Amino acid sequence: GAVVSQHPSWVICKSGTSVKIECRSLDFQATTMFWYRQFPKQSLMLMATSNEGSKATYEQGVEKDKFLINHASLTLSTLTVTSAHPEDSSFYICSARDPGLGTDTQYFGPGTRLTVL
Amino acid sequence: DAKTTQPTSMDCAEGRAANLPCNHSTISGNEYVYWYRQIHSQGPQYIIHGLKNNETNEMASLIITEDRKSSTLILPHATLRDTAVYYCIVRVSYDKVIFGPGTSLSVIP
Numbered sequence A: 001g002a003v004v005s006q007h008p009s010w011v012i013c014k015s016g017t018s019v020k021i022e023c024r025s026l027d028f029q030a031t032t033m034f035w036y037r038q039f040p041k042q043s044l045m046l047m048a049t050s051n052e053g054s055k056a057t058y059e060q061g062v063e064k065d066k067f068l069i070n071h072a073s074l075t076l077s078t079l080t081v082t083s084a085h086p087e088d089s090s091f092y093i094c095s096a097r098d099p100g101l102g103t104d105t106q107y108f109g110p111g112t113r114l115t116v117l
Numbered sequence B: 001d002a003k004t005t006q007p008t009s010m011d012c013a014e015g016r017a018a019n020l021p022c023n024h025s026t027i028s029g030n031e032y033v034y035w036y037r038q039i040h041s042q043g044p045q046y047i048i049h050g051l052k053n054n055e056t057n058e059m060a061s062l063i064i065t066e067d068r069k070s071s072t073l074i075l076p077h078a079t080l081r082d083t084a085v086y087y088c089i090v091r092v093s094y095d096k097v098i099f100g101p102g103t104s105l106s107v108i109p
Helices: none
Strands: A004-007 A010-013 A019-025 A032-038 A045-051 A067-073 A076-081 A090-098 A105-108 A112-116 B009-013 B018-023 B031-038 B045-050 B061-064 B070-075 B084-092 B103-108
Touching (some): A004 A090, A019 A032, A019 A112, A032 A067, A105 B045, B009 B018, B018 B084, B018 B103, B031 B061, B070 B084
Parallel strands (some): A010 A112, B009 B103
Antiparallel strands (some): A019 A076, A032 A045, A067 A076, A090 A105, A090 A112, B031 B045, B031 B084, B061 B070
């Protein structure tokens, strides 16, 4: 299947700082990428849809000014957690839609573990 | 998207076939059935998808009932590495993937 990478795989930061997470589609071009968040023992929760060259679409309850998404190219989307607080500590996962297979399968990155102290 | 119902958890003996059921009684004609799994602390892994016909790949088989109201994911020879949470998702093409709670499969030696 198609490959999606994330960087970093884990990050620890101090409260009040900003953290940027990168999501890359390695072997296909993705006009649409998605960002999810997962808390321990819970399922993945969709945060936003990232569209190349346009503004992201955020799910209800997700603060767009806190979670900044940029999709500047067909292979890269970034999520910046601004002014991070301990409650933002979570597992962040991106996915990219591969339109080349006809049925628009989404492939997921390995995730980024964010810990805010 | 149609809602899916899966058992919360299942056990399977190593080497045996694991059969994971999914109910999607309100599925629409243009919605596909997708299966993903998530091994602990990793991103979800795509397994297989189908529309009407049964599908098989190197990982698993997908059996969809004729009325499309339910499906079964079959792992033919489960190994310990297949222990994971398995998600059955129904969606139209180009729609976002929304995860339910899934089925926690434990493969037992």
